[in-house]
Structure formats: structure tokens, C-alpha cells
Amino acid sequence: KAGVTQTPRYLIKTRGQQVTLSCSPISGHRSVSWYQQTPGQGLQFLFEYFSETQRNKGNFPGRFSGRQFSNSRSEMNVSTLELGDSALYLCASSLQGAATGAFFGQGTRLTVV
Amino acid sequence: QKEVEQDPGPLSVPEGAIVSLNCTYSNSAFQYFMWYRQYSRKGPELLMYTYSSGNKEDGRFTAQVDKSSKYISLFIRDSQPSDSATYLCAMRPQGGSEKLVFGKGTKLTVNP
Numbered sequence: 001k002a003g004v005t006q007t008p009r010y011l012i013k014t015r016g017q018q019v020t021l022s023c024s025p026i027s028g029h030r031s032v033s034w035y036q037q038t039p040g041q042g043l044q045f046l047f048e049y050f051s052e053t054q055r056n057k058g059n060f061p062g063r064f065s066g067r068q069f070s071n072s073r074s075e076m077n078v079s080t081l082e083l084g085d086s087a088l089y090l091c092a093s094s095l096q097g098a099a100t101g102a103f104f105g106q107g108t109r110l111t112v113v
Numbered sequence: 114q115k116e117v118e119q120d121p122g123p124l125s126v127p128e129g130a131i132v133s134l135n136c137t138y139s140n141s142a143f144q145y146f147m148w149y150r151q152y153s154r155k156g157p158e159l160l161m162y163t164y165s166s167g168n169k170e171d172g173r174f175t176a177q178v179d180k181s182s183k184y185i186s187l188f189i190r191d192s193q194p195s196d197s198a199t200y201l202c203a204m205r206p207q208g209g210s211e212k213l214v215f216g217k218g219t220k221l222t223v224n225p
Contacts, residue, residue, distance in 0.1 A: 004156075006156075031211045035213075042201075042215055042216070043201065048210060050211075055210055056210050096209075096211070100162065101159045104159075107155075
């Protein structure tokens with residue numbers, strides 16, 4: 001069974017630009033969550049989607065947004081990039097209602113210069 | 114006070130040692146507890162998943178949850194150099210959301 005796939009793996013962007021990251025969850029998983037990981041703050045929750053609906057949102061500015069498609073694939077977008085947005089962005093998929101935990105992709109490492 | 118506290122280490126042990134990793138938490142609503150292993154430049158890998166209090170064993174790994182003390186542990190027996198990684202605890206309450214709250218992670222090095 002294929003795991004969680006995130007693309008691209010690496011990105012370098014300039015301040016002020018926008019970026020879109022993609023996540024394909026494990027087949028059959030309809031719950032997708034996004035996290036930002038930085039050395040100083042650790043893993044911080046961005047948002048969660050289930051069946052194309054945002055179910056939960058973390059404490060991030062409105063520049064961070066996301067969506068989920070009918071096939072459960074998810075994208076997150078960051079507009080007007082700032083240097084502080086440089087981080088590893090991780091996507092996790094879960095089988096809703098099953099006691100199996102969340103499975104992470106390899107992440108997208110975003111560098112803002 | 115942060116919801117989940119985890120000693121960042123670093124922790125350095127000789128090969129074959131028993132490793133004890135711990136987290137404390139403040140939210141009594143947490144019911145599901147997880148341990149992840151993260152190698153450098155990789156995504157977190159789910160190691161152990163437990164519900165409520167008790168112990169769970171999987172090979173060389175044992176997870177313990179003490180809800181009365183709001184304390185969880187991961188024990189690694191016969192540690193190997195390949196266990197060198199950052200270990201993250203994570204937890205969430207019961208309910209529909211899959212949102213996890215993470216500790217900051219403990220960096221472990223097992224020396225051959």
C-alpha cells in the first residue's frame with residue numbers, strides 16, 4: 001500500500017511570492033492534516049480536512065490556506081511568503097474512526113529567501 | 114504551560130542500553146497517545162499508538178501511559194545505532210478531530 005505522498009520535496013521561493021504544496025493520502029484515508037515543523041517551534045498544527053471540509057484550523061495567519069478534493073488529495077497554499085515561513089511542511093493522513101494513528105509523508109522543505 | 118512537554122535532550126547512550134523517553138501533558142482530555150520516530154530530513158514515522166492508560170509492547174519498544182499522572186513513556190530495549198533519531202510524542206482527545214498535539218522531540222544517539 002502506498003504511503004502519503006507529498007510534492008514537491010524541496011522548494012525555494014522569494015519573499016512575497018506564493019506557494020502551493022500537494023499531498024496525496026493513503027488510499028482510503030479521508031482525513032488529511034497539515035503541520036509546520038521548525039527547529040524552534042517543533043510540529044505545529046495548521047489545519048485538518050475531512051471529506052472536503054475544513055474541520056479544524058491552527059493558529060496561523062490567513063496567508064495559510066488549504067483545500068481538499070473529492071479524491072481526498074489536499075493542497076495547502078501560502079501567499080505573500082515571509083522569511084519565517086521557511087520550514088518543513090508535513091501532511092498526515094488518518095483513517096477516520098479507526099484507532100490506527102496518523103501517517104506522515106516525507107514533507108516539503110520550503111526555503112524562503 | 115505548554116500542553117505537552119518533552120525533554121529535548123540530546124540523549125546519548127551506548128549500544129545495547131535501555132532507553133527511556135518521556136512526555137508530560139496538561140490536558141486531561143487527551144485519550145490517544147502516539148510515539149513517532151523521525152530521522153534527519155524525513156517525515157515522522159509512527160512507532161506506537163495507545164489508547165487511554167496501560168502498556169503496549171511491540172518488539173523492542175514498550176509504550177506506557179499513566180493518565181493519573183499525565184505522563185507517557187517509551188522504552189527501547191537493546192538499543193541499536195539505527196535507533197538514533199528524534200522521538201516525538203503526540204496525543205489527541207477522543208472525538209472526531211484527528212488533530213495531534215506534539216512534544217518538541219528528544220534527539221537520541223546510540224553509540225556503537
